[in-house]
Amino acid sequence: MFYSPIKPMEPKSRPRPFDSDRHIFQVKWDGVRILSFINGREVRLQNRKLRDRTLQYPEMQSLSQQISGREVILDGEMIALKDGKPSFSRILRRDLAARGTKERVQEIPVVYMVFDLLYADDRDLTKLPWEERDGMLKKLLTPGGNVQITESISGRGIDFYRAVVEEGLEGVVAKERSSPYLIGGKTSLWEKIKPRKDMNCVVGGYIWEGGKIKSLLIGAYQEGNLRFLGRAGSGLGEKDLEELTKVLPGLRQEESPFLPPPKRPKNWYWVRPLLTLKVEYMEFTSEGQLRHPTVKGFLIMDPADCVLVGE
Known part of the structure; x- marks a missing residue:
């Protein structure tokens, strides 16, 4: 032993x-x-x-x-x-x-x-x-x-x-x-x-499946860099997904906004980090991502103000 x-x-x-x-x-x-x-x-x-x-x-x-x-x-x-x-x-x-x-x-x-x-x-x-x-x-x-x-x-x-x-x-x-x-x-x-926590996050990409957006790739700023915090789909209703499917493809870019960039499957797409939202989550995983994130709503705020908290 x-x-x-x-x-x-x-x-x-x-x-x-x-x-x-x-x-x-x-x-x-x-x-x-x-x-x-x-x-x-x-x-x-x-x-x-x-x-x-x-x-x-x-x-x-x-x-x-x-x-x-x-x-x-x-x-x-x-x-x-x-x-x-x-x-x-x-x-x-x-x-x-x-x-x-x-x-x-x-x-x-x-x-x-x-x-x-x-x-x-x-x-x-x-x-x-x-x-x-x-x-x-x-x-x-x-x-x-x-x-x-x-x-x-x-x-x-x-x-x-x-x-x-x-x-x-x-x-x-x-x-x-x-x-x-x-x-x-x-x-x-x-x-x-454990109490559930919340954080203001930035959308840096999305996952495309079945002809529409399935979930969002989110992050928060740490020391000036947008750190990848995982994917969030829970909490998004059908109307939310329909609207995101109309808007986000127009913000696509080739370079990952996240540093360091996560591995990118074929159905992941990067976008300019402009959209902000509030996410509720259980805890951080050992990889530094959010466990069980749920989207609580979209925000009108400067993306740079979405900073990493709660770690």
């Missing part, structure tokens, strides 16, 4: 917060999921997609000095703060870099928010209940600096959720106290509760 890639356990979505004495509640951090494999002084990092991330976070080599065990596997979220809150766009700048240079480490410091212990000193702990694993974690790991243990709240999930949302954080994860760690599992033993 210690030397093999591990697919992390994932929570299922739940629409509303709840109270429960059988559960604990934790902040859902808006960052990058990272498992850490500590073997003596050596620390190896792996993300949700089983890719090595050791070079991206060289400062995490000091994690070995905060662990009392010999061979340990931790699970947690790597976050980068902006104005005191996790920023997904900032952590992506670290995570997608080829390596964490000294300048990048100083420019974008990170914090590893640890929330589970999977393995310690030749013992697989995944079948133990969360409550027991958490107790062992607090004995093995000494938090400090850029490594912290995620706090847990008992019982009062509704009040905790409200406080988290008021602070502008991503949401809450509810975990059954008795839950084992199911490698690669996505189960209601863990549940995430």
Whole structure:
């Protein structure tokens, strides 16, 4: 287990917060999921997609000095703060870099928010209940600096959720106290509760299917460049699609307005980035796109004012 890639356990979505004495509640951090494999002084990092991330976070080599065990596997979220809150766009700048240079480490410091212990000193702990694993974690790991243990709240999930949302954080994860760690599992033993967010976006293209526009290719500006945020079709009615089919082909251009440009299937067409709209979404994906975007309406505003928020 210690030397093999591990697919992390994932929570299922739940629409509303709840109270429960059988559960604990934790902040859902808006960052990058990272498992850490500590073997003596050596620390190896792996993300949700089983890719090595050791070079991206060289400062995490000091994690070995905060662990009392010999061979340990931790699970947690790597976050980068902006104005005191996790920023997904900032952590992506670290995570997608080829390596964490000294300048990048100083420019974008990170914090590893640890929330589970999977393995310690030749013992697989995944079948133990969360409550027991958490107790062992607090004995093995000494938090400090850029490594912290995620706090847990008992019982009062509704009040905790409200406080988290008021602070502008991503949401809450509810975990059954008795839950084992199911490698690669996505189960209601863990549940995430998140408010839907919205953002003003720019239309940079469209997808053509069956003689009409099927969905829009959208983005928002970040540091002067229009960043691709995915495709949005949900929320567009038949009249909307008919009107867009009349208007958007007249704005076509050969060059992608997005930087970096996404891969372009044959039925994707680029347009001048003039049309703006409000989009509601669940969260950002690990690729930096919007998950489950829904068009809420079109806007009259300067496209340059549609800037990336909420990461």
